[in-house]
Amino acid sequence: MQHKIFIDNNFQQKIDEFGYLILNLNDVDIIHKIKTLYNKTIINNNKTDLYESSRNNTAEINNYINQKLKLIIQPEAEKLFNNSKFYGGTFMVKTNKFTTELPLHQDWNIVNELQDVVYLIWIPIQDVDENNGTLFLIEKSHLLFENYRSGSSPSIRISRQFLPKEKIKTIQLKVGEYLIYNPAIFHGSYKNKQKQERVVATAMVTNTGAALTYYHKIDNNNITAYKLSSSSYLNDITQIANGQVPKNAILLETLQNKITSIDKNMLLNKLNIKYGFKEKISRYINAIIYK
Numbered sequence: 241m242q243h244k245i246f247i248d249n250n251f252q253q254k255i256d257e258f259g260y261l262i263l264n265l266n267d268v269d270i271i272h273k274i275k276t277l278y279n280k281t282i283i284n285n286n287k288t289d290l291y292e293s294s295r296n297n298t299a300e301i302n303n304y305i306n307q308k309l310k311l312i313i314q315p316e317a318e319k320l321f322n323n324s325k326f327y328g329g330t331f332m333v334k335t336n337k338f339t340t341e342l343p344l345h346q347d348w349n350i351v352n353e354l355q356d357v358v359y360l361i362w363i364p365i366q367d368v369d370e371n372n373g374t375l376f377l378i379e380k381s382h383l384l385f386e387n388y389r390s391g392s393s394p395s396i397r398i399s400r401q402f403l404p405k406e407k408i409k410t411i412q413l414k415v416g417e418y419l420i421y422n423p424a425i426f427h428g429s430y431k432n433k434q435k436q437e438r439v440v441a442t443a444m445v446t447n448t449g450a451a452l453t454y455y456h457k458i459d460n461n462n463i464t465a466y467k468l469s470s471s472s473y474l475n476d477i478t479q480i481a482n483g484q485v486p487k488n489a490i491l492l493e494t495l496q497n498k499i500t501s502i503d504k505n506m507l508l509n510k511l512n513i514k515y516g517f518k519e520k521i522s523r524y525i526n527a528i529i530y531k
Contacts, residue, residue: 243357243447245324255359259382259425265363265416266319273312274441275365278331281305287437288338290373290429293331299475305330306474313361313443321445327470329361329443334373339431341530343397344378346502347423348389349455350473352465356450361443362419366436368412373432375411375419376400382424384510385502392483393457393500399527400428402504407511426507453492456485457500465492 246252255261265271281301282293294302310328317326350358368374389395400408410430411419421427432438446452451467458464466489468476476486508514515523 242353242355243323243450245321245357245445245447247320247322251320255420255422258379260377260379260411260419260421262411262413262417262419263320265418266316268416270312270316270363271365271415274309274363275439277305277308277312278365278439278441282331282333287333287335289335289340290342291331291333291335293333294474294477295481302330302474303471309441309443313363313441317361317443317445323448324445325448325450327444327446329441330474332362332440332442334429334432334438334440336432336435339373339433341400341431342429343399344376344403344426344428344507345395345397346387346389346426347395348391349453350423350444351446351450351453353424354386356447358423358444358446358450359420360423361445362421363441363443364413364418365415365439365441367414368438368440370410370412370430371432372434372436373429373438374413375427375429376408377411377421377425377427378403378407378511379409381426381507381511382422384426384507385424385499387499387502388455388457388463388495389500390455390457390483391481393455393463396501396503397428398426398504398507399530401526401530402508402523403511403513407513451492454480454485454489455495456483460500461497463495463498463500465495466490467492 244252306328314326452473454466454468456464472486
């Protein structure tokens with residue numbers, strides 16, 4: 241049974257059912273602090289499309305951003321969660337330079353999802369909508385599969401064009417609103433068609449005692465689970481993304497015959513979506529056009 245860490249039981253019920261929550265910051269000065277940190281660190285870095293600060297900077301800068309974001313956001317998190325551990329984060333920046341639509345996917349397993357919980361916190365510093373690269377998602381899709389995702393077994397990218405429009409929820413937020421979501425939910429992001437960068441600060445929270453875990457795919461039948469430190473998850477992220485086991489990872493267990501890749505047809509079947517031949521062709525064409 242998974243842990244319940246929201247103080248407000250209504251919030252816990254909503255995120256358990258839908259896979260995400262939209263909330264308002266109690267302290268709006270958080271936005272100013274995040275902007276100040278961004279301007280002090282990576283505002284002038286060369287960025288294209290979707291830029292993640294932890295994959296493009298030194299360990300020194302990554303650690304600095306991580307610790308500062310933790311100090312800025314943790315007081316807000318403490319009002320929401322009990323029996324939890326909070327982690328600082330990174331900047332996720334979507335630019336209009338070579339901008340693309342990020343297709344539907346799931347984020348990596350960060351903990352053992354069968355027994356522990358993890359939520360990602362997504363705080364934009366400006367209004368976000370489908371014109372400047374906000375997220376879209378499939379409500380309740382975190383409940384569809386029990387699969388393992390990592391750099392060695394990445395989530396297959398699925399164009400939203402393969403789904404009916406009513407299945408896609410666009411996350412529109414005003415400054416001061418933010419998103420909390422389960423990493424297993426299928427989500428993506430629109431192109432940024434505006435001149436201004438879409439800047440988002442991220443963080444995450446787990447239940448107390450949850451081990452940060454990397455699932456390494458050996459072959460189609462075997463997966464090894466490794467415990468990582470928060471420092472490793474931050475500074476070895478390029479290595480992890482390339483499907484390599486970090487040097488100081490601790491082996492936890494070996495799993496057999498577990499699901500890894502979820503393809504388009506598996507997702508459509510779970511959602512009970514069936515198309516005729518002409519509709520399939522039309523959606524394939526739209527998927528190519530809207531990349």
